[in-house]
Amino acid sequence: MRTPIFLLICLVIAGAAFVAAVAFNNDYVFFAGYVVMQYMVLSTAWNILGGYCGYVNFGTAGFFGLGAYSTVAFHRFYPLPIPILLIFGGVVSGIVGFGMGYLTLRLRGAFFAIATLALAVVLETLVVNWDYVGGSRGAYIVRPEVAPLIGNYVRYLFLIMLLLAVAAITVARLIERSRLGYGFATIRDDEQAAEASGVPTLRLKLIATTISGALMGMAGAPFPYYIGYLQPSSTFGFDYAVNAIAMPLIGGTTSWVGPVIGTLLLASLQQIATVTISSAVNLLIVGCLLVGFVIVAPEGIIGLVHRYIRHKPAGLVGRSRIAADAPGPAP
Amino acid sequence: MIFSFDLLINAIVSGILIGGFYAAVTAGVSLSFGILDIVNIAHPAFIILGSYIAYIVNADFGFDPILTSIIMAPAFYVLGAGIYQIYYVSFEKRGQESLRGLAFFFGLLFITEVTLILFFGVDYRYVNAPYIGPTWHFGAIDIPLRIMVPCVVSLLLIAVLQLLLTKSFVGRAIMAVAQDQLALQLMAVNPVRIKRIAFGISIATASLAGAFLIIIQPVEPSVGREYIGRVFAICVLGGMGSLPGTLVAAMLIGIVESLTSTFYGPSWAPAVSFGFLLLTLAVRPAGLLGR
Numbered sequence: 001m002r003t004p005i006f007l008l009i010c011l012v013i014a015g016a017a018f019v020a021a022v023a024f025n026n027d028y029v030f031f032a033g034y035v036v037m038q039y040m041v042l043s044t045a046w047n048i049l050g051g052y053c054g055y056v057n058f059g060t061a062g063f064f065g066l067g068a069y070s071t072v073a074f075h076r077f078y079p080l081p082i083p084i085l086l087i088f089g090g091v092v093s094g095i096v097g098f099g100m101g102y103l104t105l106r107l108r109g110a111f112f113a114i115a116t117l118a119l120a121v122v123l124e125t126l127v128v129n130w131d132y133v134g135g136s137r138g139a140y141i142v143r144p145e146v147a148p149l150i151g152n153y154v155r156y157l158f159l160i161m162l163l164l165a166v167a168a169i170t171v172a173r174l175i176e177r178s179r180l181g182y183g184f185a186t187i188r189d190d191e192q193a194a195e196a197s198g199v200p201t202l203r204l205k206l207i208a209t210t211i212s213g214a215l216m217g218m219a220g221a222p223f224p225y226y227i228g229y230l231q232p233s234s235t236f237g238f239d240y241a242v243n244a245i246a247m248p249l250i251g252g253t254t255s256w257v258g259p260v261i262g263t264l265l266l267a268s269l270q271q272i273a274t275v276t277i278s279s280a281v282n283l284l285i286v287g288c289l290l291v292g293f294v295i296v297a298p299e300g301i302i303g304l305v306h307r308y309i310r311h312k313p314a315g316l317v318g319r320s321r322i323a324a325d326a327p328g329p330a331p
Numbered sequence: 332m333i334f335s336f337d338l339l340i341n342a343i344v345s346g347i348l349i350g351g352f353y354a355a356v357t358a359g360v361s362l363s364f365g366i367l368d369i370v371n372i373a374h375p376a377f378i379i380l381g382s383y384i385a386y387i388v389n390a391d392f393g394f395d396p397i398l399t400s401i402i403m404a405p406a407f408y409v410l411g412a413g414i415y416q417i418y419y420v421s422f423e424k425r426g427q428e429s430l431r432g433l434a435f436f437f438g439l440l441f442i443t444e445v446t447l448i449l450f451f452g453v454d455y456r457y458v459n460a461p462y463i464g465p466t467w468h469f470g471a472i473d474i475p476l477r478i479m480v481p482c483v484v485s486l487l488l489i490a491v492l493q494l495l496l497t498k499s500f501v502g503r504a505i506m507a508v509a510q511d512q513l514a515l516q517l518m519a520v521n522p523v524r525i526k527r528i529a530f531g532i533s534i535a536t537a538s539l540a541g542a543f544l545i546i547i548q549p550v551e552p553s554v555g556r557e558y559i560g561r562v563f564a565i566c567v568l569g570g571m572g573s574l575p576g577t578l579v580a581a582m583l584i585g586i587v588e589s590l591t592s593t594f595y596g597p598s599w600a601p602a603v604s605f606g607f608l609l610l611t612l613a614v615r616p617a618g619l620l621g622r
Contacts, residue, residue, distance in 0.1 A: 056433045103609055110370040111612060113433055117372065118560035118605040125602045238556065242441045249434050284445045291438035294431040295421040
């Protein structure tokens, strides 16, 4: 499928989702939908580095928080419309992602993972000590009463996140099918062999960390408007990191479909569990599902489906072993 | 802030004492990550588990936390051996330890933390023991016993571990498994068994470290997170799997953190270990006393 057609289909689905949510006529649907879409962006972004390149990023919360706090900082300076703040958040997080990658990606994968984990702590420390954005007391953002075009502000936020999710998925799919994606896959499968056959691994990894970080930051940028009161310890919370990892791993990491399935499943489940049971229990569910899936179904739901329909021609649900048919050295 | 010599000396002394404790916290990671190459980021969660066990026994029976942790160490050993078995069968054997193994331990970290929150809430818990409270004074230097005692026991723990690794057959086999598994098999030693033992020992140290932690500071389930960066920074700085290196690195981080929080405020302290980690990785990835 060509990318414009794919994008069109995604937009139609997103439009249908929005219309359905409006027809439901309950603002809670928009609040819940916003969170689901936010995780859609985060897990897709995580998968670009984690799933395609095989580098585990534990610092999702750091990039997300960076996006959110750059909004706060710019908002203090001059209240800009959200789409512009989105770009600012993406740029800031993308730069940090690039720097992060540059410092750590020369080393073995495990060091990168640990460094990202520590990065989230350091970013939180910086924000806690930065009085301009509220420090440890947190920051209030007064949400405007009316939004442009739509009127209801929550609906506006949901629409923005929905479009961002469509954009993230399209970018992920585009990468997957380009030479860039083949290059990423060679890194994941055997970095040394890739390097030896002329794949510029460091450059590709830097591209991946930058795109991934930028998307995470963009997911965080509208968050202050959504939550109204931003506080460092919850903005840099662990839930984002564990969810961003659990969703792609449960769905399947080798194609863009995985994070989408994983997010729809897990984020909806969490929304339901939060309402019906408690928010601590829903995190426990995520943890248990994550551990269970990596042990029992390492290829995620996509892998299970593939195993189930193995006798049928492949290509129904993305491609699981891209490296196997990658034509020679990538860019 | 006015520079004061007393403040400086006290900061260094408390940094050294805290460093001793950090060494105990990191010893387990030096074994698992440094020697066995298992990236056990859930280690701090097991330490918190140790803290809570010490807390329960102390609150219900008034038992000494350190004694409790030593008695509980075999149970932690069994837990560790069990986790390694799962890890080996599910990831190491299939050659998927990098991405999924990391996710596995991350999930364990999360499950442990959330389970503790479900049972105990997010209130800070503390223990009672005769050595919590009194402080020795040597001129201008204050030595609080609640940090002194864990530090001394930590040093003992490191010494015992070092003796075990260098003198006993099992210990030498553990050192060997990191270098050459095939050669070890030729000596009729099963590397998987050796790794299981080593990982068990590494988790067993978490029991003690947990007791030290709850003696030094009140504990709530998410306290473990700040130790993740610190523990790995110390491990890498100490040269991955060298216990003397770990001790030196732990003291160094302890002193720098203590100086930072004395002169710049405690809210800056968490950034110290990360800075060290990045600096070490960028400048000298082999660590201070690298193998």
